[in-house]
Amino acid sequence: MRLADDKRQNTQLVLAFLTEDTGEARRAVKEGTESCAAKHGTESPAIGEQLMEEVCERENCKQVLARVKANKGSAGVDGMTVQQLPEFLKQHWPAIREQLLSGTYKPEPVRRVEIPKPDGGVRKLGIPTVLDRLIQQAVMQVLQRKWDRTFSEHSYGFRPGRSAHQAVEQAQKYIAEGYRWCVDLDLEKFFDRVSHDKLMAKIAERVSDKRMLKLIRAFLTAGVMEGGLVSPVDEGTPQGGPLSPLLSNIVLDEFDRELERRGLRFARYADDSNIYVRSRRAGERVMESLKRFITARLKLKVNELKSAVARPWERKFLGFSFTANREPKRRIAPKAVDRFKGRVRELTSRTRGVSIERMAQELTRYLQGWLGYFGKCQTPSVLEGLEKWLRRRLRSAIWKQWKRGAKRFAELRKRGVYGDLAAKTAGSGHGPWRMADSPGLHIALPNAYFDSLGIPRLTVRS
Numbered sequence: 001m002r003l004a005d006d007k008r009q010n011t012q013l014v015l016a017f018l019t020e021d022t023g024e025a026r027r028a029v030k031e032g033t034e035s036c037a038a039k040h041g042t043e044s045p046a047i048g049e050q051l052m053e054e055v056c057e058r059e060n061c062k063q064v065l066a067r068v069k070a071n072k073g074s075a076g077v078d079g080m081t082v083q084q085l086p087e088f089l090k091q092h093w094p095a096i097r098e099q100l101l102s103g104t105y106k107p108e109p110v111r112r113v114e115i116p117k118p119d120g121g122v123r124k125l126g127i128p129t130v131l132d133r134l135i136q137q138a139v140m141q142v143l144q145r146k147w148d149r150t151f152s153e154h155s156y157g158f159r160p161g162r163s164a165h166q167a168v169e170q171a172q173k174y175i176a177e178g179y180r181w182c183v184d185l186d187l188e189k190f191f192d193r194v195s196h197d198k199l200m201a202k203i204a205e206r207v208s209d210k211r212m213l214k215l216i217r218a219f220l221t222a223g224v225m226e227g228g229l230v231s232p233v234d235e236g237t238p239q240g241g242p243l244s245p246l247l248s249n250i251v252l253d254e255f256d257r258e259l260e261r262r263g264l265r266f267a268r269y270a271d272d273s274n275i276y277v278r279s280r281r282a283g284e285r286v287m288e289s290l291k292r293f294i295t296a297r298l299k300l301k302v303n304e305l306k307s308a309v310a311r312p313w314e315r316k317f318l319g320f321s322f323t324a325n326r327e328p329k330r331r332i333a334p335k336a337v338d339r340f341k342g343r344v345r346e347l348t349s350r351t352r353g354v355s356i357e358r359m360a361q362e363l364t365r366y367l368q369g370w371l372g373y374f375g376k377c378q379t380p381s382v383l384e385g386l387e388k389w390l391r392r393r394l395r396s397a398i399w400k401q402w403k404r405g406a407k408r409f410a411e412l413r414k415r416g417v418y419g420d421l422a423a424k425t426a427g428s429g430h431g432p433w434r435m436a437d438s439p440g441l442h443i444a445l446p447n448a449y450f451d452s453l454g455i456p457r458l459t460v461r462s
Contacts, residue, residue, distance in 0.1 A: 051209040054142045055135075056097050064138045065089070068130065076129030077111045085130045100135070103211035107132045109223035110238050124192065126224055126238025136219060136243040139212070144246055147206065151249055152256035157270035158245035164318045165376055167267040168330060171274055174265045175312050175328045179276035181283045184315045185290065186306035190271040191239045194251055195299045196220050199237070202250050219243060245270065251298065258293055262286075267317075274317050283309035319374065329378035340370060340386065348393050350400040350432065359397065360453035367456050380459060387458040394455075395436035395445050415444035 054060065068082065075081050080088065089096075099105040110126030117123050128136060148159055156167035187193075200217055207213055220237065237244040248270055259266050259275065264286065266275040275290075277283045287309050291302050308315065313324045316333035323329045332340075347363050377383065402408045409426035417425065417440050425440030435441060451457070 049207075049209045051142060051207065051212045052101055052103075052215075055138045055212075056100055060138055060141055064134055064141065067137055068134050073130075073133065074113075074127060075111075076127050076132065077108055078129050078131075080130045082130055085134065088131070089134075096131070096135075100215070101211070103214050105135070105215060105218070107135075107219050107222040110240065112224050113240070123239065125240040128219075128222075128238075128241045132219070132222075133242060135215075136241050139215065140243050140246050143207075147246070147250070150206075151253055152260060152268075154260070154266055155249060155253070155256055155268050157268065157272075158249060164269050164373075167269045168318055168320045168376075170267045171276065171312070171317055172322060172328055172330060174267075174276035175322055176326075179265055179278055180311065181277050181280055182310055182312045182315050182317075183275040183277065183283045183286050183290070184306075184308050184310065184317075185273050185275070185287075185294075186303040187271045187294070188301045188303035190300065191237055191244065191248065193300055194237050194248070198299055199247060199251055202254070203247075206250075216243070216247075255294070255298060258297075269318055272318060274312075274315070276312070280309060320377065323379070330376065331379040332374050332377050332382055336374065337382070337386070340374075341389070344390060344393060348397045350397050356394075356398055356401065357453065359394075360450075360455050364454050364456060367458070371456060371458065375458075383458040390458070391447060391450060392433070392436045394450060395441045396432040398445060399435050399441060400432045412440055412444050417443050 065086070068085065072082050096105070108129045108131075110128050110132075113125045113127055114122040115125055144160070151159065154170070156162045156164065156170075196217070199220070200213065203216060204213060219241070224238070237247045252268065252271065252273075255273070256266075256268060264275050264277070266273060268274075275283075275286060277286060287307070294300050294302055311324070312322045312328070315321065316335060319333055319336040320330050321333040323331060343366060344363070347366060348359060352359070375383075399408070402411050405426045409422055412422040412425055413419070421440050421443075425435070425438055428435060428438070430438075447457075
């Protein structure tokens, strides 16, 4: 009976979310947005372009709702959670749809969140409300279907069927072909410095539906809430919303076309771009001319401290670097290795006071994601070294948890360490890190033990 009720409720939700507007809903919208409508009026779409209708189309909305629910994410300034969204849409979607179609929808300010960067400083994220994320996702899906085929083949970021791995592999091919100097360009605070007017001009070249243009600008200028106060935003695309990555590709498409016009070999992922040339002199010439182009045409700024002309194996690209071989191999960049060790140290800290089982669960989640990306490296010795270090780190944490000699002796004997070695190991005055590499702990805590906890190996087992 309960299953039938749940099924009926879900059906009602979908119908409510995707229903056509009723006269009652229209009246509600008009009452709630009268001042906004009086100020801006209702924009009619250009002939032949009904983008907002496509945004609100049934199949698009079904996909959007599923995507937002799957992505989860935290609440925005209104406090609404992803779990609360379906019930909200069940009641309010007809009115929201009418606002979108009439060009009167007004987004909420984003909630400011600061995320520490691996190399210092913070990355400022703007978290939209769950409803605004839903609408941004709906807009993004429609625009991406129309725009993606027009982007450069050298652009790999935030595009269907493309990935950071493909960008790295393309860079690797350039190096193998003899382009063994890299122009590594870093755009300073790219997402914070994008000119709204320039961005909207670029979008207007592709979009004639005035309602869509108004909505995108509204998302750009919705403001940021910090400490209960809303601050206006006059430049930048807030990181954290589904629409921002697509807008970044619009801005940088002009950059891609300029590089193609010059016949340069490059790969770009979002605001990370590397250009490959045959000599230092050529690289320096390209660097200086592109700085002028970026400043004058894109109204952006190159980060001088993070940009350089250098050998590819002296730089990193999307977390990877390359060997200096004639046939270069992908390797994990040193900074990425340092970040890995730092995160593992946090998860296996001897002062956390969590059980080894819980530690293993958290570590497994991290390692699975890390391996999904960095497992593509072609230098297995690095992975072998990290795996040995990781196991030693775990043995050190467990040894610390056993605390005293009697407990340590009992654990060692229980795990198959013979009497003299168990006594010698338990009575040692050496610290946890040194003891983690002792014969007694290798017997008591073999790699198979960590396998039994579900902790993945970093190297491929035969």
